[in-house]
Each structure stands twice: as structure tokens, then as C-alpha cells.
Amino acid sequence: MKTSLRLLVLAALAIAPLSLRAENVAITGDTVYTMAGTPLKNGVVLIRDGKIEAVGPANTVKIPADYRVLKAAVVTPGLIDAHATVGLSGLLNQPQDQDMWEKSAPMQPELRAIDAYNAKDPLVAWVRSFGVTTVNTGHAPTALISGQTMIVKTLGHEADEDVINPSAMTSVTLGRNGLNAADGSPGSASKSPGTRAKAVAMLRDELIKAQEYAHKREGKDEAKRPGRDLRLEAVLRAIDGSQPFLVTVNRQQDIISALRLAREFKLKIILDGCADAPLVINEIKASGFPVIVHPTMQRSYEDMENLSVETAGRLHAAGIPIALQSSYESYVPKTRVVLFEAAVAAANGLGFEPALASITIDAAKLLNIADRTGSLEKGKDGDVALYDGDPFEYTSHCIGTVINGQVFADGPH
């Protein structure tokens, strides 16, 4: 059954050569997880001009004769990786393809992911081959403020064409990885921030500077207004909420520090990582902030020593909005695959549908892109993932990925 479905899809792909433009596509699935209501048995998704035209049971959706038809056992919305570094931390792991960490200063909020994103890096195609259609990617959690993230489709064309939001969040890291000694380079221990307290002091100082900058920019005397400051502008966008801080914290004291900072400056933040979250789950819940939980299978050492494969499930059960991520890896595997991280979370307390939601609709809501993607609903982008079985099973394959109506067959992977 599985094999024949796969062959059908492969045959369909072979007949119609890949086009760089969107096609009108009909996708039929034995099970279609729309993530907007109960799953459809024997469902159909129609995509026209890159957008979803109709979704429903096969007997209610008529497939136009000129539509390219793809078949799969399981159909889901295109997957969303809520925090990645693909496109910045390249496959080779050589100096020329590693743009996720600028080491010249501890706080560089002016660095934009879009000025570094390599849409052609093989790892972009790699994650796409498992159904990932959207990533929130950017500077790694390796400095106090490492730079900005962008939300981009994994189309692999080029940054400006593929982007959804060029300046989505600003990456802040508290705890060991945000300290200057984190890279272990000689002499760096004498540079600030060398301690947790110093890091928070520097961050508060930066936020206060941004507030004062805003005040002066609005001053009545135009001659006395300060010139534009890219760095403080980015910090200001965290204060006004248009580009929030993505705060990577793992130790419980760092989670609490992040919440204290948010209270002081009335910031809306997104918590990220949170290995120790179960210890301070009430405080996280009370804050109302969502959590992009560390990769389920991330290595447990240093600040992540306490991480658990059950944390995503516990946060979800407590009613805290979550999404999953691939995060950043400095060595092999150079990128994780958010599908696999969700799979292990699903099997360890989160459950199938919440796990799928954490890499589709819940991630879309967290990233403020739910109007465009994250579920299979009329009017949304034609972003779909096709599988020959349970997407989370080790032995299933992603047999096709559709982005904006463009069909990719990188696999079957």
C-alpha cells in the first residue's frame, strides 16, 4: 500500500518536470491533518496560484481536470521550525559558511539574518525534504544579543523572494552561552559579560539607552535630536513589541532573570530553550509568554544538563503555548530536523496532535504568521507536507513538500 502510493507520487513527479512557478495542485490524502478542526479521512487540498483554494472530504471537493494530482497516506500543513539557524550555519561548518555568530562584540542587535541567509545552502533543502516549509532562522544563541531572526520559506530561491518577515525577533541569550567566555577562546574571559549578573546589567543598560534614545528622537528641538542608531532602533522594537526578544534561557535562575527583565521594561518576550522549565512552570505560566522548547533530543550538558524529553508535554499540559525547534548545533548534526524532535516529544508525553501542532499551527501563531500558514485552510499559502505513513515514525517517508504551490520532491526522505 505504502509503496504503491509512493510510486504513484514519484510517477506523477516524473511526468511533470519541476517548475519554479506555482502550479495548480490537488493533494489527496487518506488522512489530512488540516490543524483547523478534526482530521479529514480521504481528504483533498486544492491549491491555485500558490494559495489554498479548497479543503475538504473527497466527495465535497471537485478536482479540476487540469490540476496536477499528488497522493499521500498522510497530509499535513507544511512544517514550521520556530527557531533554527539553517541558511546561516551552513552544511560544511567551515569559516566561509558560518554566519550565525559574529564574535566582535557581545551585543549586536543590528545584525540582520536576511543579510546573511544563504537560500542555496544544502541544509535548507535537507529540512525541506522532511516537510519543513517555513523556518524562523537567524543568529545563534551564542552571544548576549547575537542578532535578528527572519521568517523565511524554504523555497531555496533567494532571501528577499523567500522571506515572510525579514526582522522577526532579536536573539538574546542569558546563562552560559550568552557569556563572552562561552566559546572558550583564550582571553575572552576577561571581556564582559563574564558573569550572569554582568550580562543582565549590560542588557538593562542597553534597554535604558534605547528608552532615552527614543525620548531624544521625539525632542522638540530637531537640531538636538540624535542621529539614527541601528542598534538602539532594534532594541526599541523589542520595547514597542514589534520585534520581540527571543530569550534563550535554560537554567531556572536565567528563566527567572528573563521574566524579571520583561517586567522591568514591560517587554513581551518569547522564551526559548527552557531546559529547567519544569522547576519554574508556575512563573512561566503566570508570565503568559510562550516557550519555544529546546530540541527534544538536544544533548544534555552544561546549562542544558537537566533537559527532559517530557518537558514539551509538561508545558503543554500546563496550558503554556509551545512550539518546537531545531535550534543551533556547532558540530554534527549541523542541523536538527524539527520533525524528528516533534516525533520524540509526541512519544514522550506530548501526544500526536499537540506535537504536530507544535510544528504547524501553534508555531505559526507564535511567529505571528498564522494568517498565512500553519494550517490547511482556504486562502492560506499552499504549504503542504506529504507522507507515506505516520510522519513521526522513523520508517515513514516524506514523499513531497509543497510551498506556495511549488512542488518539491527532494526525497523520498
Place this chain on the structure above:
Amino acid sequence: MPYRPLSGMALLCALAVGLCAQEKPQAFTNAQIIPIAGDPIAHGVLVVQGGKILAVGAVGQVKLPPGTQVHDVTGQVLMPGLIDSHSHIGAGSGGDGSAPIQPDARVLDSLDVRDASIQKARAGGITAVNVMPGSGHLISGQTLYLKLRTARTIDDLLIKLPDGSNAGGLKMANGTNSIKAAPFPGTRAKSAALVREQYIKAQEYRDKIKRANGDPDKMPPRDLGLEELVEVLDGKRIVQNHTHRHDDILTVLRLSKEFGFKVVLHHVSEGWKVADEIAAAHVPCSVIMIDSPGGKLETRDADWRTPAILEKAGVLVGFHTDDPICDSRRFLRSAGYAVRAGMTRKGALEAVTIANAKILGLEARTGSLEVGKDADFILLSGDPLSVYTHVEQTWVEGKKVFDLTNPEDHLYAVGGVGAGDSRRAQLCCFTSAWDLIMAANEGGNQ
């Protein structure tokens, strides 16, 4: 659940191993058994006693000896304990930065048997493991093959060979990891030259010993490093060789042929490019399955299809975790992804059991459920290749070393506060801290 001290019987066994030979037979009934040796048994029973397998077969066809303690494991899958042919659990080490060739350094002298990584390996269903020094040397030292019995000291984990020595291999590496500033080699050709030079020395050393013919006056002075290489030349010690690129793989085959040593290729990222050459050399491969290619230049072309391609070429294929590169607790994922990429289910399950036993030269005692072999097995909640399956129990030589229903074991299986620490210290002030830890994981601050 409160911590339970050792039961009287278990304590006696621990104190006097001889007594355990008298222990009652234990039977695990109504399991789906995957014996690896032979077809799966839908409704099976495994009988063990004295650390060995007494019987395995279908329920009704195996007669239980009188006095057998019966464990009804209906609904569970029972298979041989997993064998990891390449791991770094136990925070061990090999040679230091002083030289590229250090066969005298032993993992034996460095391992922390209480390290949490060892308990996590038990939680992953691993019952035997090859603990290796790193790949930053041409020869980084002697590896150690271990059984993951409950252990107080390293001696509790060792596998003894008939001559009384400890089972283990020799770790070698080529390619970029061992190429660095002097005194290390700067190129691939130099790497091979240094290794050849050392094996020629070992041949000459062996010849001198032979010529001495037992006369102590004619014996060469002892040389710990050359002694180990002589063991390799004599086939007593298998070379476990880190290698990624296809040309580096061929270099290993070339050296192995020149000196006649037994070798296993580890990682083999580009093994798919030279599968026929590997098969022709009759050299096994221990493959690593990584979530994505790259991370270093040599693994650019790593491909999940490698195990399938090697299997098809007739190569003996095992998998390894390279823990901490891959998590020991998810070792079965490797088999799952290999099947996803075309390997047979049979081959993939063998690759985490009997194939790895062969790779370590331990196939006579472990790696499959056969009468007379060690009672090393695991109980799973379902299909070994499913993400939803959990390792529920791990047994080594007839003794349970991991039980998911035990809160401490559960902690190491899933993680949480304290899972990075060593196993609970006993008779110590730390006890109360541990109780706090367990409470934290159960309730958080809710």
C-alpha cells in the same frame, strides 16, 4: 516510590558470585520474541539461569524447569540486548596531545563507571558496548568492550577473554581529525607513513621476541605500545578505525592488507562510494546515522542509504552511537532510519545486535537469543523500529539493570533535574539532596 535498598538475596549474590549459579531459573513468557538467530516468535518464552540462556522458543513448546520464576510479559517485545560498537560513555580518555601514536594508553585506566552516561546507555537497551578513546590521534589507545552490568568499579564491567585478559580493540583514525600541528601529521600521506612505520617496528619487535625463544637475555626491552600492536598483528585485538572519506577508507584497507590486521571501519560516511571494495576486503563497517549531513568537510557526502548499499554489497554492517554524538537512549533510531533508507528490517536489527557482536568478536557469547549465550536482553513496549516504543527493561547476564518503572531509572531514561549527575551516592549526605531532586521532577513547583 521510595528508594529500596538491595534485597537480601541480591546482596548475597553481589557478595558471593558463586551463590548466584544456584539461583532459580527465570522465564519471560508470552512476549513477541525477536531472537535475531531465527525468525520472530509471535508468542514466545525465554528461560534464563545463572546468567545464561537456558531455552528460547514458542510458548507451549518450551518446558519450564521446576521452580522457575515466571514473568508474564504479554504485549511486550523481547529481543537481545543492544550492542553499541563505538561509544564514549563513562567520560573515558586515551592518549594525550604529546604524540599521534599512543597504543599504550588504555580506556581501562580512565573510566568513571558511575557517570550518568552509562546509566543512560542501559536506559537505551544497550547491554554491551565498545568504549573508545577519541579520533584525534592516528592511534589513540586501547578500547574496552564492556557489559553494562550493575557496577561499583570498572572491574564489574569487564569482559574477560579465555586467557584472562580484558576484551578490547585498538582505536585508530585517519582523515582530518588526526591531522594537526606537529608532532601530529600534516597530511594524509604522512599519516599513513607514520602508521606503517609503527607497524613495521611492531613486526620487528615481534621477530626479536620470537628469536629470543624464551631466553630472557635475548628479549627486547618491554614496550607497552609495541606489545599492543603485536596483539593486533597476531589477530588478538581488532583495529577499530575511524574513517569518513572514500579515499581514507581505501587507505585503511591498504594498511590492513599490508600488515594483515583485522579491522572494522567506523563512521564510513562515504562508504557508499566504495561498497564493492569494502565487500571484497571482507571488512565490516560500523556506521553512524546522523540527523543531517555535514558539520565537517569529511561528512559532506554522508548518506542514510549507506547501510543499505553496504548490506546489498555483502558487507557486515553494524551501527554505533558515538555517544555523545548520538544519544545512547535513542540507539534504535539508527536502525529505523536505515530501514527508512532502504536497508532490510532484518539487517537493521542485526546491525544493533549480532553484527556488532561480530564486530567486537563477542558473537559466541552475546548478540542473539540462543541457548548457552549470555542472558542479555531487553523488553520493549512495541516494535523496536517505532518512535513510540520505549525500552522498559534491560537485563545483563540474567540481572535487571534498568527498569522504566523505577523512578531513578525513569529519570535517566527521559532526563530532568539530576539526570546529568552520577547515580545516587549511598551512605552519604547526598541522599537528602537526591530526594529533593526526585520531588522536583515529580511535581515541579506546581
